[in-house]
Amino acid sequence: MIRGIDHIVLTVRDIDAACAFYARVLGVEVVAFAGTRRALQIGGQKINLQTLGQETRNHAAIGCGDVCLLTDQSPEQVLAHLAAQGVPVTEGPVAKTGARGPITSIYFNDPDGNLIEIARYDPPHGPAA
Template sequence: MITGIDHIVLTVRDLERAVAFYTRVLDMQAVSFAGGRRALLAGGQKINLQTIGQETRNHACIGSGDVCLLTSLPPDQVVARVTEQGVAILEGPVRKAGARGAITSVYFNDPDGNLVEVSSHADDAT
């Protein structure tokens, strides 16, 4: 029945601060939609951003997100990019099990405490 993931949602304190972080640190493209909502493009998917109370159908709380993003960069380049942007690495590079096999991951937090994992497939992580 399910064929993939279209988008996920992260809850943040300040939409523009979150957009600035993801565009600066991870070179993601920010977009606006539906009357000023904000999102970040991630390949063929997107990460929608919301503030507390913006969506009343869920039980959102700031900093509870945990997202794994795929990259074609080797882990050492991910570490270099993230640390040069002043972001502390929490863990990694470390081998993990991804949806399609082994991945090598680097973990850090966004400004709201959401856990961000940037991973490359083991075959690409050379």
């Protein structure tokens, strides 16, 4: 019945500040939809942003999000980039398990406290084919 994830939603205090943070730190494209709504476009998926109380059908809270985003960069490259952007790392690199197998993850919080995980699938081991 389900074949993928289209979008998720993060609740933030200030949508302008959140858009600026994600564009600067992660290089994601900020897009508008449904008039004045904004989202972070990541490939074929997006993260919609909302303020507290904007959506009455859920039980959203600021800073309760936990998102894993994939990268092709090495953990060392991610750490260097986050350091250059002044973003403190809360954990990592650390071995975890993603939807398709082993990943190496680095964790940090966005300005609203949402937990952001940047992960790379571990390269296969053994001789090159």
